[in-house]
Amino acid sequence: MKNTTIVALIGILVIGGSLFLYMSNTAAQTNTVVGSGDVQRITLSEKNANYFPQVLNVKAGQPVELTLDSSVSGCYRSFTIRQLGVSQYARTPKETIKFTVPQPGSYRFSCSMGMGTGTLIAT
Amino acid sequence: MSFNHFIKELNGNRVEGELLKSVFYSLLTSFAILALLYFFKFRFIENFTETYGLYLFLAALSYALLTPLMHQVHAYKQFSCMSGMMIGMTAGMIAGFLASFYVGATNGMFYGSVFGMIIGISLGIWMGSCCGVMGFLEGIMAGFMGGLMGGMTAIMLLNDHLQTMAIIVFLVGGAILVALNYMIYYEMKEAERQRQGQHLLIITITAALTLATTWLMIFGPRSALFS
Numbered sequence: 001m002k003n004t005t006i007v008a009l010i011g012i013l014v015i016g017g018s019l020f021l022y023m024s025n026t027a028a029q030t031n032t033v034v035g036s037g038d039v040q041r042i043t044l045s046e047k048n049a050n051y052f053p054q055v056l057n058v059k060a061g062q063p064v065e066l067t068l069d070s071s072v073s074g075c076y077r078s079f080t081i082r083q084l085g086v087s088q089y090a091r092t093p094k095e096t097i098k099f100t101v102p103q104p105g106s107y108r109f110s111c112s113m114g115m116g117t118g119t120l121i122a123t
Numbered sequence: 124m125s126f127n128h129f130i131k132e133l134n135g136n137r138v139e140g141e142l143l144k145s146v147f148y149s150l151l152t153s154f155a156i157l158a159l160l161y162f163f164k165f166r167f168i169e170n171f172t173e174t175y176g177l178y179l180f181l182a183a184l185s186y187a188l189l190t191p192l193m194h195q196v197h198a199y200k201q202f203s204c205m206s207g208m209m210i211g212m213t214a215g216m217i218a219g220f221l222a223s224f225y226v227g228a229t230n231g232m233f234y235g236s237v238f239g240m241i242i243g244i245s246l247g248i249w250m251g252s253c254c255g256v257m258g259f260l261e262g263i264m265a266g267f268m269g270g271l272m273g274g275m276t277a278i279m280l281l282n283d284h285l286q287t288m289a290i291i292v293f294l295v296g297g298a299i300l301v302a303l304n305y306m307i308y309y310e311m312k313e314a315e316r317q318r319q320g321q322h323l324l325i326i327t328i329t330a331a332l333t334l335a336t337t338w339l340m341i342f343g344p345r346s347a348l349f350s
Contacts, residue, residue: 021180049349
């Protein structure tokens with residue numbers, strides 16, 4: 001077999017594999033939660049090695065009470081919103097994280113190491 | 124002696140003339156195994172291609188790029204100390220890092236690192252032994268370091284462009300391996316081939332690596348983060 005034929009066959013294998021992967025991928029699922037009540041209670045879980053849901057909708061000026069359920073483990077239990085000065089290690093699901101978003105806007109939240117991330121949208 | 128001579132030699136009658144065939148046979152073996160497993164088993168697993176597809180694909184390509192190195196080292200058999208140390212270090216580091224990165228991205232740092240260290244150290248020892256104890260030691264050290272670093276990097280990037288980084292890591296690792304093939308050619312251009320029969324060896328190793336990686340990713344144990 002000539003080298004040009006081998007290179008062409010390698011190219012076909014690589015491009016074929018790439019196309020298969022590209023065509024097989026489906027859209028990501030929606031994961032948004034809206035805080036409710038006078039005290040807006042939200043529960044976060046861990047799914048696919050990240051927080052779930054990853055988009056939290058709350059009202060500005062109203063207190064938020066956030067719970068990390070038992071599926072959340074490791075450094076993900078150390079919840080941080082740098083722009084709001086929120087940084088708390090919730091050892092168990094009973095320990096809630098309380099804060100109030102002063103102004104409408106979009107805020108990034110993450111674990112203390114920045115591995116799990118998401119967005120808090122205040123309206 | 125430029126890189127162009129090396130490219131020309133890929134069409135020649137020396138060991139380098141068989142390197143592209145090694146890559147092709149390795150890719151064919153990996154893809155045949157993955158295609159069969161996908162048809163009979165993996166297509167029934169939910170979100171299979173999103174979760175594992177890219178990493179299995181890159182693992183197959185990475186193993187294919189490691190095969191020309193095995194081919195050259197097995198064929199020439201004996202190297203000088205300097206070359207052997209470089210070969211042991213590069214083989215151990217790149218094999219360990221890539222394997223560990225891909226498995227770390229799907230199973231967590233512990234399992235990724237252990238798997239990467241096993242692959243990196245084994246390959247580092249085998250490749251480095253072509254010059255004696257110095258290359259042997261270099262292979263162990265590099266496999267150990269590469270194995271640990273790959274899994275750690277994957278976990279640190281879990282939610283920060285992990286798939287893009289996997290492609291970058293593969294491209295950089297691949298470029299280093301091609302450069303090493305050139306270095307071996309440069310160092311051994313006056314030497315004669317010592318051993319035959321590399322293709323069967325390469326097909327066997329590729330099949331073993333692909334099956335081990337696939338089993339670990341899909342059915343193997345995983346860290347708490349992925350359970």
